[in-house]
Amino acid sequence: MSKQAAKQAITLKGSSALVTEFFKYGINTILFQREVYPSDDFHMVKKYGQTVLVTQDLALENYLERVLSQVQKWLLERSVTQLVLAIISKETRTPLERWVFDIKLVEPAEGEAPAAQKPDTEIQSEIRAILKQIVSMVTYLPVIHEPTAFNILAYTSDSADIPAGEWVDTDPLAIEASKSQQVKMRSFSTDVHRIEAMVAYRYEE
Amino acid sequence: MPANAPPSSSRLTTSTLTGTRMKAGSSLKRDSLAAELERDPQLSTAKRLARKTTLNTHLSQSALDRELAALRSSHAALEAKLKDRDVQITRLEKDNEYLTSREAEEQEEREREVGEMQGRLENVEEELRNVRRLVAEVEGERDDALDERDALERAKEGTVADLQAQVDTMTGQVEHYQSELSECHAQAEANGRLVQSLREQVDTLTEERGRLVGSRNDDAGARVVREELARQTKYIRNLESKNLKLTSEVTSLRERMMSVEVLREEKRAMEKKLGQLDAMRARTVELEAQLEAAEKERKNWASKAAMDFVPAHDVLADLRLQHATLLEEHGVVSAQLNQRTIALQAAEQREFESKDSVADLKNQINALKQSVDRRNRAKAMDEREIGFLKALVASYKAEEFVSTSATSPIGASEHQSDPKDASRIEDLEATLAEYKAANKTLLAQLDTMEQNPIHTASSSRAAKDEELAKERAKKEKLQAELEAALADSSSLTTTVVTHTATIDSLEQQLFELSGEIAGGRHVPPNTRVLCFKDNPMQQYVDLRQEAMDKLKGENEALMQRLFEVEARLGARGPAAGGSGVGDGDGMDVEETMLVGSGSAGAELVPRKSWETEKEMRQKLEEELKQREKRILRLKEIFQSKSTEFRACVTSIFGVKLAFYPNGNVRVTSMYDLNATFVFQPLGSSKTSSDTANLQLVAQGELNPEDVTDLMGYWLGSEQCMPGFMAAMTLQCYETWKKGGGQGEVA
Numbered sequence: 023m024s025k026q027a028a029k030q031a032i033t034l035k036g037s038s039a040l041v042t043e044f045f046k047y048g049i050n051t052i053l054f055q056r057e058v059y060p061s062d063d064f065h066m067v068k069k070y071g072q073t074v075l076v077t078q079d080l081a082l083e084n085y086l087e088r089v090l091s092q093v094q095k096w097l098l099e100r101s102v103t104q105l106v107l108a109i110i111s112k113e114t115r116t117p118l119e120r121w122v123f124d125i126k127l128v129e130p131a132e133g134e135a136p137a138a139q140k141p142d143t144e145i146q147s148e149i150r151a152i153l154k155q156i157v158s159m160v161t162y163l164p165v166i167h168e169p170t171a172f173n174i175l176a177y178t179s180d181s182a183d184i185p186a187g188e189w190v191d192t193d194p195l196a197i198e199a200s201k202s203q204q205v206k207m208r209s210f211s212t213d214v215h216r217i218e219a220m221v222a223y224r225y226e227e
Numbered sequence: 228m229p230a231n232a233p234p235s236s237s238r239l240t241t242s243t244l245t246g247t248r249m250k251a252g253s254s255l256k257r258d259s260l261a262a263e264l265e266r267d268p269q270l271s272t273a274k275r276l277a278r279k280t281t282l283n284t285h286l287s288q289s290a291l292d293r294e295l296a297a298l299r300s301s302h303a304a305l306e307a308k309l310k311d312r313d314v315q316i317t318r319l320e321k322d323n324e325y326l327t328s329r330e331a332e333e334q335e336e337r338e339r340e341v342g343e344m345q346g347r348l349e350n351v352e353e354e355l356r357n358v359r360r361l362v363a364e365v366e367g368e369r370d371d372a373l374d375e376r377d378a379l380e381r382a383k384e385g386t387v388a389d390l391q392a393q394v395d396t397m398t399g400q401v402e403h404y405q406s407e408l409s410e411c412h413a414q415a416e417a418n419g420r421l422v423q424s425l426r427e428q429v430d431t432l433t434e435e436r437g438r439l440v441g442s443r444n445d446d447a448g449a450r451v452v453r454e455e456l457a458r459q460t461k462y463i464r465n466l467e468s469k470n471l472k473l474t475s476e477v478t479s480l481r482e483r484m485m486s487v488e489v490l491r492e493e494k495r496a497m498e499k500k501l502g503q504l505d506a507m508r509a510r511t512v513e514l515e516a517q518l519e520a521a522e523k524e525r526k527n528w529a530s531k532a533a534m535d536f537v538p539a540h541d542v543l544a545d546l547r548l549q550h551a552t553l554l555e556e557h558g559v560v561s562a563q564l565n566q567r568t569i570a571l572q573a574a575e576q577r578e579f580e581s582k583d584s585v586a587d588l589k590n591q592i593n594a595l596k597q598s599v600d601r602r603n604r605a606k607a608m609d610e611r612e613i614g615f616l617k618a619l620v621a622s623y624k625a626e627e628f629v630s631t632s633a634t635s636p637i638g639a640s641e642h643q644s645d646p647k648d649a650s651r652i653e654d655l656e657a658t659l660a661e662y663k664a665a666n667k668t669l670l671a672q673l674d675t676m677e678q679n680p681i682h683t684a685s686s687s688r689a690a691k692d693e694e695l696a697k698e699r700a701k702k703e704k705l706q707a708e709l710e711a712a713l714a715d716s717s718s719l720t721t722t723v724v725t726h727t728a729t730i731d732s733l734e735q736q737l738f739e740l741s742g743e744i745a746g747g748r749h750v751p752p753n754t755r756v757l758c759f760k761d762n763p764m765q766q767y768v769d770l771r772q773e774a775m776d777k778l779k780g781e782n783e784a785l786m787q788r789l790f791e792v793e794a795r796l797g798a799r800g801p802a803a804g805g806s807g808v809g810d811g812d813g814m815d816v817e818e819t820m821l822v823g824s825g826s827a828g829a830e831l832v833p834r835k836s837w838e839t840e841k842e843m844r845q846k847l848e849e850e851l852k853q854r855e856k857r858i859l860r861l862k863e864i865f866q867s868k869s870t871e872f873r874a875c876v877t878s879i880f881g882v883k884l885a886f887y888p889n890g891n892v893r894v895t896s897m898y899d900l901n902a903t904f905v906f907q908p909l910g911s912s913k914t915s916s917d918t919a920n921l922q923l924v925a926q927g928e929l930n931p932e933d934v935t936d937l938m939g940y941w942l943g944s945e946q947c948m949p950g951f952m953a954a955m956t957l958q959c960y961e962t963w964k965k966g967g968g969q970g971e972v973a
Contacts, residue, residue, distance in 0.1 A: 082763070085759065085761070085762065085763065088759065089759050092759075103751070103754060104744075104754075106747070108747075110764055112767060115768075117747070120745060120746060120747055122744070122745040171763050171764040171767045172763060172764065173758055173762045173763065173764045173765075174758060174759065174762065175756055175757065175758050176756075176757045176758070177750070177751070177754050177755070177756055177757075178754065178755050178757055179753060179754060179755070180753045180754070180755060182755065184755075184757065187760070188759065188760055188761075189757045189758065189759060189760065190757065190758065190760050191755060191756065191757060192756055192757065192758040193756070194747035194748075194750055194756045195747055196746055196747030196748045197746045197747060197748070198748075199743070199746065199748055202742065202746040202748075203742075204738075204741070204742035204745050204746065206738070206741070220741060220742075220745045221745070222742060222745035222746040222747070
C-alpha cells in the first residue's frame, strides 16, 4: 500500500518537468492566440486531452527549448519565482502584454499532515482549464494591430546559478501604471509547485 | 712559344689586330726583312722574334698612344662638355636663384596682397558694419521722421483747420471791409460829387467874380459876392474839416470794427457759456422744484403727524385699558385653571382611590367566591363522606346479616378478629376526627383570614411589593445586562463591519499589488530579472539596427557626395556647372562608381550603396544557387527512384512503363516489343488519382487477331485492365518461349 503511495507521490523532478511542459504549451498557445507568429507556423498536437497548437518554426522551437531547459534547472533548484512572457511592439518597443506565471512552492504548514496526493488527472484538468482560459482571453484583450515580438523573462533569486553569457539581467518591461490593467487567471498546482497565472495589458482609451 | 707569349692576352689581341690593320701599309718593310731572313735563317728566327716583339711593342705603344690621344681628345671633348654643363648648370642655378627670388618676391607680394586684401576686407567689413549701423540709425531716424511727419501732418491739419477758420473769419472781415469800403467809396464819391459841385460853384463864382470884377462897379454886389464867397469858402472849409473828421471817423470805426469782432467772439463764447448756464439754471430750477416738493411733502407729513397725534393717544389709552382688562381676565382664567387643575388632581386622586377600592372589592369578591367554592367543596366532601359512611354502614349491615345468617366456625375467628377491626375502626375514626378537627381549624383560620382581609392583604402586598421590588431590581439588572450585551453586540457588529471593510480593502490592495508585480512595475527584493541573451526581440532589434546602420552609411555617403558636387558647382560657377557632375576626376573615381553606360550624372551612385546592393545581390545569388542545387539533387533523386521503380515494375509485372509529360503512359511487354499499348488518363486532370481510370488509345504492331479476343473479353465484358495486361503478358511470354527465349527480354 505504502509502495503504491510512494509511486503515486510526485517528486520535485517530476513536478518541475510537468511545470516546464505546461510553460511550453502555454507559451505556444499565447504566441498563437496573440498572433505574435503567423498561424501557418503552428500545427496541432494532442496534449492534456485536447488539441494544442505548437510552433514549427525551428528557430523559435530552439529558443523555447533552451529557455525552458534552463527554467527546469532553476525549478529543481527552487530559485525561480516567476516566468513572464512579454509581448512587445516592434515599432515602438513598448510592452503591450505581460503574461505572468507565479511559481510558488507548496509546503505544508508546521505540524500539519501532508495533504493527500493530488491525482494526475486533476492536475491535467487544471492545466487544461488554464489553457482554455488563455484561449478565451483573446475575446476581451485589446486587439493588437501592429507587428509584435516577444521575450521571456525569468524572475530568479539572487543566489540562483546563472549560465554566464547566455542569460543577462534585463529591464522588467513594465507597463505604465496609468495604462495598465490586469486580470487574474486560474491556477494549477502539483504537490510541489503552485502556478498562478495573471495577465497585465496596456489599455489606452 | 708559350714562354714568349705576351703577359696579357688582351694586349696580344690588340696587337694582332693592329698588325692586320698595318699589313697593307708596311709591305715594303716586310720585303727587307724577308731578305734578312733569307740571309740567315738561324739568326733571322731570333731576330725575327725580337723584331716581332719590338714591332709588336711599338705597334702596341703606338696604338696605345693613339688610344691615349683619342682618349685625351675625348677627355678634352668631355671636359668641354663638362664645362658647358657647368656653364649650363651655373646658368640654370642663376635662373633658379632668380626664379626663387622671383617666387619669394611673388610670395611676399602675394602675402602683402593677401594682407592688404584682408585689411581691405576688414575695412570693408568695418564699413559694412558702419553702413549697417548707419542703416539702422537711418532707419531709426526714418522712423522718427515718419513719426514727426505724422505729428506734423496732424499739426498741419490742425493749423489748416485753424487757418481755414481764420480765413473764413478774414473773408467775413474782408467782406465787411469791402462793404465799408464801398460805403466809404460811395461817401467819397458823394464827397467828390460835392467837391465837384463846389468846384463848379467855385468856378461859377470865380466866373461870377470875374464878371463882377469886370463890372466892379457895384460895390454892394461885390460885397455880397465877397460875403457869399467867404461864406462859400467857409462852407468848403467846413466840408473839408467834416471830410477829415469823417475819414478819421472811418478809421476809428474800422478799429472799432476790429474790436467789435473781438467782442463778437467774446459774445459768442459768452453765449456758449450762457447755454451752459441755461442748462445749469434749468437744473437749478428743477432742484428748486424738487426742494419745494420735498418741503411741501415734509410740511404735509408734519401737518398729518400733528393731526394724527391726538387720536393715537386715545387709541393707546384704550389699548392699555384693554390690556389691563385682558390681564385681569387672564388672572381670573388662570385662577380658575388652577382651581380646575386642583379639582382634577383631587378627582384623579379620588379616581385612583376608587380604583384601589374597586380592586380591593374585586379582591374581596374573589376571596368570597373562593370561600364559597371552598364551602361548596367542603359540602361536597361532606356529602361524599356521608355517602361513603352510608355505604360503609350498608356494608356493615350486610356483613352483620351474613354473620348472623351463617353460624359457622368462621364466626369464632370473626369474633376473634372483631376487637382488631374495632380497634382499627377506632383508629380510623380517631384519625378522621383529627382530620376533621384540623380541617375545621384550617377553615376557621381561613375564615379569620377572610374576616381580616386588610391585614392579610397588607401583609401579602408588602410581601408582594418586596417581591416586586426584587423582581424589578432583577429585571433592571437583567435589562442592564441586556443593554450591555446589546452594546457589546453592536460594538462587535461594528468591528465585524470594519474588519470586513478592511478585508475588502486589503484584498483590493492585494489585487492591485499583484497587478503592480504583473505589470512589471515592482520587482520583489532579492530578485533578479533575467532574459535569454539571444531572444527574438533582441534579434529583431539587432536586425533593424544593422539595416539602420547600412542606411546611415549610405545616407552619409550620399550627403558627402552631394556636398562635393555642390562645392564643385560652386567653384566652377554656373558656366561650367553643366558638365560638372559627370567629370571623372580623382575624387569621383574614388568615391563613386560608374554603373551602366547611359548619360553621366544620373548613373553615379555612392560606393557604399553600390557595395550594399552588390552584397545583397551576392547573397541572393548564393541562395539561388543553393536552391538550384537542391532542386537538381531532388531531380536526380527522383530520376534514380523512378528508374528503380520502373525496373521493379518491369521485373515483377513483365512490362516496361514510359510516362509522357502529357500524362500518357506507354506500356510495352518485356517479351514482345511489338506488344505496346498507350493509355491516356480519363478526364482533363492529370493527377495521380485519375490514373486508375486509364483508357487504351493506341496499340503497337501486334497481330490484331491475337489481341481482339483478349480485348473483347477483358476490356469489353470484364473491363479489367490489369487482367488484360496479365493475359497479354502471358501470351507474349508463350510466344517468346516458343521462339526460343531470345531477343526481346530486356
